[in-house]
Amino acid sequence: MSSPAESGSVSASPASATGDFDVASLKNPDYVRKFDRVIDDLQDVYSHKIRPLEKAYNYEHFSSSAPLGNDDIAAKPMVLLIGQYSTGKTTFINSILKKSYPSSHIGVEPTTDRFVAVMDNPTERIIPGNAAAVSSALPFKGLDKFGQAFLSRFQVSQTPSPVLQNFTIVDTPGILSGDKQRDRGYDYTSVIEWFAERADLVLLLFDSHKLDISNELKAAIHALKGHEEKVRVVLNKSDMVNQQQLMRVYGALMWSLGKVVHTPEVMRVYLVSIWLERPPNAFDDCRSLLDNEKKDLLTDLQQLPINAAIRKVNEIVKRARLARVHALIVAHLREQMPSFYGKAAALKQLSDNLPQAFQQVSKKYRLPMGDFPDVDKFREALIGMKFEQFGTLNEKLLMASDEALGTDLPELLQRLPHHSSFTGTTARPEIETESEDESESRPLRRGGASKTGTRSRYAPAKAERDMSAIVLNIVMLTLVMFFAVVVGGAVGTKMGWIDGMGPLIELLRP
Numbered sequence: 001m002s003s004p005a006e007s008g009s010v011s012a013s014p015a016s017a018t019g020d021f022d023v024a025s026l027k028n029p030d031y032v033r034k035f036d037r038v039i040d041d042l043q044d045v046y047s048h049k050i051r052p053l054e055k056a057y058n059y060e061h062f063s064s065s066a067p068l069g070n071d072d073i074a075a076k077p078m079v080l081l082i083g084q085y086s087t088g089k090t091t092f093i094n095s096i097l098k099k100s101y102p103s104s105h106i107g108v109e110p111t112t113d114r115f116v117a118v119m120d121n122p123t124e125r126i127i128p129g130n131a132a133a134v135s136s137a138l139p140f141k142g143l144d145k146f147g148q149a150f151l152s153r154f155q156v157s158q159t160p161s162p163v164l165q166n167f168t169i170v171d172t173p174g175i176l177s178g179d180k181q182r183d184r185g186y187d188y189t190s191v192i193e194w195f196a197e198r199a200d201l202v203l204l205l206f207d208s209h210k211l212d213i214s215n216e217l218k219a220a221i222h223a224l225k226g227h228e229e230k231v232r233v234v235l236n237k238s239d240m241v242n243q244q245q246l247m248r249v250y251g252a253l254m255w256s257l258g259k260v261v262h263t264p265e266v267m268r269v270y271l272v273s274i275w276l277e278r279p280p281n282a283f284d285d286c287r288s289l290l291d292n293e294k295k296d297l298l299t300d301l302q303q304l305p306i307n308a309a310i311r312k313v314n315e316i317v318k319r320a321r322l323a324r325v326h327a328l329i330v331a332h333l334r335e336q337m338p339s340f341y342g343k344a345a346a347l348k349q350l351s352d353n354l355p356q357a358f359q360q361v362s363k364k365y366r367l368p369m370g371d372f373p374d375v376d377k378f379r380e381a382l383i384g385m386k387f388e389q390f391g392t393l394n395e396k397l398l399m400a401s402d403e404a405l406g407t408d409l410p411e412l413l414q415r416l417p418h419h420s421s422f423t424g425t426t427a428r429p430e431i432e433t434e435s436e437d438e439s440e441s442r443p444l445r446r447g448g449a450s451k452t453g454t455r456s457r458y459a460p461a462k463a464e465r466d467m468s469a470i471v472l473n474i475v476m477l478t479l480v481m482f483f484a485v486v487v488g489g490a491v492g493t494k495m496g497w498i499d500g501m502g503p504l505i506e507l508l509r510p
Contacts, residue, residue, distance in 0.1 A: 038309050038412050042316060043070045045412070049404040050320045053397045057327040057390060062373065062381040065197055065319065066142030072198060073312060075139035076119075077167040077304040080195050082220055083205035084175050084212065092205060092236055093118065093169055095274045113184070114153045115191065118169040121158030129154030142194065149185035166305045170195055175217045188216065192223040200304050200311050202231045204267075208238050208249050213256050221260050232268050232300065233257065238290055239273040239282040246271070246286060270297045309416050317409055324401050325361075325371045329378075331393040332361050351379050365458070395458045 046068060053059070060066055083089045117132070117140070127135070129151035133144040138156060153173070172192070173184075196202055202224060213221075224231055235253060238246055250271065261267065272294045273282065333350050336357075337343060350357065358372050 034415065035309050038415055039074050039312070041408075041412055042312060043073050045404050045408045046073065046316055049400040049408065050316065050323060053327055053394075053401050054323045056394055056397055057323075057330045059323050059326050061385075062326060062378060063322070066145065066194065068319070069141055071136060071139045071141065073316075075168070075198070077200040077308045077311070078139075078195070078198055079167055079169045079301065079304070080172070080199040080202045081169060081205060082172050082192070082202065082217075084207075084210060084214065084217060089171055089174070089205055091276055092234070092274055093171060095276050113173050114155060115150075115173065115195075116154075116171045117156045118164060118171065119156060119158045120161050120164035122160055124159045127156040127158065132156045139198065143191075146186050146191055146194075150191060153184075153186075167200070167301070170199070172220075175214055175220070189219045189223045192220045196224050196227045196230070197315075199227075199230060200308060201300065202227065204231060204233045206233070206235050206253060208235055208240050208246070211249065211253055211256060213260060218260050228261070228263050228265070228267075232270065232297075234270045234272060234297065236272055236274055238271045239284070239286065240279075242283045243285045270294070272297055310413065313409055313412055317405060320401050320405050320409075321371050322373070324398060324405075325367055326373065327394070327398060328361050328365055328367070329358065329372070330390055332357060334390050334392060347382065347385075351382050354379055393458060398458050
């Protein structure tokens with residue numbers, strides 16, 4: 001934590017501070033009550049209908065996604081900040097916090113090799129990574145899988161801040177360029193994936209005069225695949241160039257990102273100028289544009305708490321779809337494995353033919369190929385696996401996940417209060433027209449899918465009944481039994497095994 005002087009604090013009384021991050025809905029008891037109940041039921045749906053499927057087919061081994069705990073689901077919105085230079089990111093964080101609440105004395109020191117989670121707390125304190133990873137009050141339990149090398153470079157900085165009451169900021173280490181990249185001792189890309197999965201917003205931060213993208217930054221951007229809707233690009237210190245140069249810088253940035261981010265949509269880029277203290281040589285010819293862009297960025301951050309529940313439901317839906325596809329793939333591969341010998345060779349063949357297996361599962365269960373995992377990553381995860389440890393297709397677990405996707409999660413979305421575009425007013429959020437007590441007290445079904453009287457999509461298809469075939473089978477069975485009795489009786493009598501069969505044999509003899 002830096003001193004007030006280092007952070008460029010401005011004296012002001014708490015009562016006079018007019019923060020840009022005042023969110024009316026968080027102060028509205030109706031919204032808070034509905035939000036809390038939706039989160040509670042979301043935890044219930046995940047733990048009873050989705051997590052059992054993940055556990056049965058070892059989903060976390062094949063994915064970077066660790067199991068979600070209640071703390072993960074109930075956590076505040078998270079903003080992940082990624083950039084080349086630690087000082088630029090630190091200036092950005094401190095400026096956002098200080099400009100919004102001048103009376104606050106919060107400041108974040110530059111970190112060249114640490115992940116730092118900045119959170120609100122009544123008293124200032126720093127929690128080391130090992131303690132944070134085991135704390136039930138913090139949403140960082142899954143980080144212990146990255147080992148001591150990472151945990152020694154992770155910390156939680158807590159301080160009282162009205163801004164941080166609405167969301168948590170996670171600052172990543174500065175990324176060195178070219179050959180100066182160092183061996184960090186842990187999988188940096190996997191850590192980025194872990195945070196990106198849980199983040200509500202990812203900010204890629206660039207300075208207007210430093211646009212180079214190193215190999216490690218490219219890897220970090222690639223780790224955001226599947227979370228593109230969360231990513232925003234911030235071109236900070238845009239007033240260090242004039243208007244004509246800014247157009248060239250913006251074009252160069254988009255060209256560089258286009259080679260790294262392979263998406264049909266263009267990422268939102270904020271052209272802003274956020275300083276602790278504005279330098280005297282800053283240009284003013286784009287001041288109006290930069291101010292409007294900054295306002296849009298602050299609005300994006302401001303709406304995080306409002307959209308938090310929707311984002312959490314969306315993430316659970318995404319996770320449930322991926323877990324269901326994973327379970328069907330594993331069950332399909334399990335069926336192809338021999339029962340006794342030749343398992344190693346069979347696994348090698350299945351691994352080589354994964355694309356065909358994915359196509360078969362997609363066609364059999366009518367699943368979009370977009371829900372299937374990356375072939376190379378899945379093949380790598382197969383190494384050393386023993387498929388006899390997995391059960392066969394578990395229809396009950398799959399039906400439970402289908403019910404969560406088709407019924408429970410949509411119901412939770414319907415129970416959320418709807419908001420018009422947030423404009424900074426203190427208007428009361430709209431409340432659902434249906435009875436709140438009725439909708440919020442409606443219990444969620446547990447323990448599997450409800451019985452609807454229809455055959456499960458995962459059950460094996462039953463052959464249609466053919467009456468002619470049934471009659472033929474009865475006739476053939478009767479004839480077989482007749483000849484078995486007659487021939488068996490004749491042979492038994494002839495051999496003296498059966499007495500008293502002579503008259504019957506004579507009667508049946510032509």
